[in-house]
Amino acid sequence: LRNESIPLVASYRMPPFIDMSNTKIAIIVYISELPMLCTGPCYLTAYSIHLTFINYICAQLAILAQRIRSLDVETIGSMRNFFGEIVKRHISVI
Numbered sequence: 001l002r003n004e005s006i007p008l009v010a011s012y013r014m015p016p017f018i019d020m021s022n023t024k025i026a027i028i029v030y031i032s033e034l035p036m037l038c039t040g041p042c043y044l045t046a047y048s049i050h051l052t053f054i055n056y057i058c059a060q061l062a063i064l065a066q067r068i069r070s071l072d073v074e075t076i077g078s079m080r081n082f083f084g085e086i087v088k089r090h091i092s093v094i
Helices: 023-032 035-069 079-093
Strands: none
Touching: 035 079
């Protein structure tokens, strides 16, 4: 190395729209791409939270469905109280 500048070569084979050999233009292009660093993780975070809410609601509804399936009429004192609790929980989940 004789203290020469190293050309910025793209890692893909598509021809560039802009001459990236100029350092100032390359820096401007890289700075303009910086918002992409934030939007990707923000999108994934929102998607993960959405998926977590859906899984939580499905699990709560599955628990309520299992409680209704395993219902034993003889052991329940008051049907109104039992089903009232299930209906309240179902409404709160929805």
